Amino acid sequence: MEDEPRLISYQNLLMRYVSNDPGLVAKDNDELSETLHAQGIPPDDLVAMHINALKRTTHLDPKTLRAFEFLTRMMSGYGKEYREHQALKNRQK
Amino acid sequence: MEDEPRLISYQNLLMRYVSNDPGLVAKDNDELSETLHAQGIPPDDLVAMHINALKRTTHLDPKTLRAFEFLTRMMSGYGKEYREHQALKNRQK
Numbered sequence: 001m002e003d004e005p006r007l008i009s010y011q012n013l014l015m016r017y018v019s020n021d022p023g024l025v026a027k028d029n030d031e032l033s034e035t036l037h038a039q040g041i042p043p044d045d046l047v048a049m050h051i052n053a054l055k056r057t058t059h060l061d062p063k064t065l066r067a068f069e070f071l072t073r074m075m076s077g078y079g080k081e082y083r084e085h086q087a088l089k090n091r092q093k
Numbered sequence: 094m095e096d097e098p099r100l101i102s103y104q105n106l107l108m109r110y111v112s113n114d115p116g117l118v119a120k121d122n123d124e125l126s127e128t129l130h131a132q133g134i135p136p137d138d139l140v141a142m143h144i145n146a147l148k149r150t151t152h153l154d155p156k157t158l159r160a161f162e163f164l165t166r167m168m169s170g171y172g173k174e175y176r177e178h179q180a181l182k183n184r185q186k
């Protein structure tokens with residue numbers, strides 16, 4: 001689903017973003033977002049990575065975790081769609 | 094971006110899910126997920142709807158909101174991809 005260096009990059013940028021790091025510029029976020037695309041990470045895996053990054057850095061109460069679980073379920077169909085789209089695009093190349 | 098009845102449906106199901114409502118079955122979640130697809134809601138709009146539903150029902154501290162803002166930014170490119178995929182599929186019909 002995800003590899004450790006990617007999760008660490010995501011986690012670091014997320015923490016800098018949350019703490020309003022003045023050294024963080026919009027370009028940094030855009031670059032990570034583009035990298036995730038380039039690596040073909042589906043949107044449900046992105047949500048899973050977001051939750052993992054939060055779990056490592058923040059205390060999440062059971063209700064928050066449960067709400068995230070709901071979002072992951074709602075997003076799972078989009079992951080399927082995303083994989084289908086990648087396959088379609090590859091066929092058109 | 095979203096209409097009120099859809100947000101209310103989402104919010105109701107989310108709250109039932111979070112509170113472990115024993116009357117809620119997997120089918121209910123699957124149906125909502127399928128409806129969102131059928132209506133062509135992109136994944137970034139789904140995250141936005143999730144945040145709106147949480148805002149209405151839960152106290153979200155500034156850090157949690159900021160972390161969600163980050164996820165929304167990361168997801169925005171997926172929304173673009175999703176719209177592109179819908180267009181591709183429509184052309185192939």
